[in-house]
Amino acid sequence: MDSYKITNLKPILLKTNRIFRIILKISFWCLPLVWLSACQQDACDQWKDYNEVSVEIPVEHLEDELGKLESWEEVVLFLGANRVMADYFLDANQYPNDTILAKRLYGLMRNPHIDTLFTEVGEYFEQFDQENLTELESAYRVIKHHYPDVVMPRIQTIITGQYNDLYVSDSLIVLGLDFFMGLNAKYPPNDVPMYIVKRYMKESVAPIVLSFVSNEFNYIDTQHGTLLADMINVGKSYYFVSTTLPCKPDSLIIGYTDEEMNLVEQNQEVIWASFIQNEVLYETDHAIKNKFVGEAPNVYEIDEKCPGRVGAWIGWQIVRKYMENNSDVSLQQLMRETDAHKIFQQSGYKPRNL
Known part of the structure; x- marks a missing residue:
């Protein structure tokens, strides 16, 4: 080092x-690596103190649902059912109505480049539920211990190619998985400074989410x-x-x-x-x-x-x-x-x- x-x-x-x-x-x-490893393990052991706290965070993978839609009319319904995602990640509120965006989005989803992006992101986040979701649930056990009345949020993931990263409220968290690929992406976002892009990776999902969640408290x-x-x-x-x-x-x-x-x-x-x-x-x-x-x-x-x-x-x-x-x-x-x-x-x- x-x-x-x-x-x-x-x-x-x-x-x-x-x-x-x-x-x-x-x-x-x-510092000796052995000492650092021991300290890290001691820190991890703290999580065991909260194992009895009951937490379950529902997750919806909207990219899977979006990829299965077979007409722009179905896309309109999809946008209406997922208003926050549509407005924040797809700028739906910038269009006169959802029909225009739905037709554009439906055409985009048939583009082979988007198909490649979906495959790339899907492979990178293949273990999202086992790794990222589990980590967030463990974090919320700690939060619930300190704040018993905290509301468990829903989590939605999405891939849009628009490179928006995150939406957080007290009841909903939406993750733009394509942004969280950071420098691992074949085409990282070109309108975001590289010193910011490099922070984004699957290992940083929970820290970035929790930094926004902390604002509530x-x-x-x-x-x-x-x-x-x-x-x-x-x-x-x-x-x-x-x-x-x-x-x-x-x-x-x-x-x-x-x-x-x-x-x-x-x-x-x-x-x-x-x-x-x-x-x-x-x-x-x-x-x-x-x-x-x-x-x-x-x-x-x-x-x-x-x-x-x-x-x-x-x-x-x-x-x-x-x-x-x-x-x-x-x-x-x-x-x-x-x-x-x-x-x-x-x-x-x-x-x-x-």
Whole structure:
């Protein structure tokens, strides 16, 4: 496994007459794989605590139903019966009526290229019910333990060739399986940046779904409007996902490659130093905040190899430290806490790379 170090942080200009310069050197060694495997197994064992929680999530594979329709009239009925999928994944609400879309879709389904796509996606997600659905049901056992009144959603899958990824509500989850092929697809979506596309794979279905599900439970800090508040708001979401999916590595939860994950973990101190010395934690300017928590391939203000959204990752580590130091706080209490600055102050977060 390759190692990375951030040795020179470039000067960055965030406000007039405010220039930050820092030169730090740190060395690190990769953690032994045996130790990592043991930690992963310990995390997975947490799921056994919830085996008695009864959960069953119904799944409908709409792509199978769509492929069997024999006329555009049947497609009209199909669209009417699956309104959310039709509007969100096929832009049905952009058409004067469903008949126009149905005729277009019926013709498209007879195209040999679509047939190839269906075969490709079907083979990739051949074990969806055994793997992805089982994983989501295990996650919902954890959720139901903490939130007994939670409603179990229905899951629908679809293949459209339109490359829409996901719809999530408290009662319905719709997955665009063709988008979740990511770089495994013969023709990945060409209007989505590759640094985003590469996050999508069958192993990331549950983490991505649960990150959206967490919004239902995450009471965010709206009073401060600072970068720190934004970091912790997202950090709570990642903590929720990691709690409900204890077997998932952090890289799949946040959508980093193994190399990116290795970089941020082993350079955590120098990354944190850049936030402190540049005095950006209490920044309220949206453009500046977005540099650290928004979508981007890298945070060049820290280092050319520093992955995007690193502020969100730091927020996650702050939340983890807060929960470690406050063992009496439940997941539900954490998610209802709206004072992000309180979480930070009581976390005692101060990374030290060894």
